[in-house]
């Protein structure tokens with residue numbers, strides 16, 4: 526089939542390639558003319574035969590919103606927009622409604638797999654009406670990993686991004702657990718080769734996993750991670766997971782702690798620990814360290 530793809534960065538560029546390898550036609554647009562097949566969104570829409578399917582793969586938030594707004598002006602009734610970015614699930618219903626007024630269908634799709642997706646396939650979690658999902662199915666089939674799993678119609682509009690958000694919450698907590706275990710192993714004198722302990726865990730253990738394999742890759746590049754600063758950014762999905770947990774009164778201690786650990790990583794000195802030190806000093810005369 527024919528697909529319009531907006532956003533040809535790290536994810537979109539490789540997805541274009543994987544979909545083409547499966548024999549489909551992809552016309553890609555990106556603000557960077559070096560990456561794009563056409564020079565504008567208008568050209569993209571004009572070069573697709575109707576009914577069209579346009580996949581949006583741009584950063585969540587303002588960039589996705591403005592792309593969907595523009596597509597709403599350019600597309601025709603019967604066309605479909607797929608949001609494959611890491612959008613907040615609450616935006617999906619709004620987008621479905623706005624486009625729905627114009628007769629344009631909407632499907633949300635969480636995509637996992639990062640830079641490895643071109644070769645390994647992308648795990649897909651999508652939400653929307655069955656009829657709209659069916660129209661996009663050949664593209665989902667081209668992107669998904671080989672094998673029986675790796676793609677799911679998770680439910681109605683928003684369900685795909687909600688499932689991907691929870692996946693990312695789990696990702697936070699799993700990474701935090703590997704990171705904490707690694708730090709403890711590095712700290713003690715009795716363990717002389719932490720990297721080899723991690724490597725040995727890749728087979729036979731309860732915790733063998735792709736994240737563990739990637740941790741071993743990272744340690745092979747830089748055995749004690751000396752080249753890195755202990756600073757971790759976040760793109761929002763961990764926060765949204767915690768917000769959803771609060772809205773639904775579901776306890777998420779591990780995911781919440783892993784999100785807060787990232788916040789702590791961005792402080793050179795901890796203001797709250799200054800207060801703890803000050804209070805211990807006030808009530809107990811305990812020693813403090815000065816700057």
Ligand SMILES: O=C(O)[C@H](O)[C@@H](O)[C@H](O)[C@H](O)COP(=O)(O)O
Nearest residue numbers: 637638639693758759760761762
């Ligand atoms: O499943 C994936 O392929 C990843 O989760 C991917 O979606 C991305 O790397 C995260 O969004 C990073 O999220 P943070 O910046 O919040 O760590």
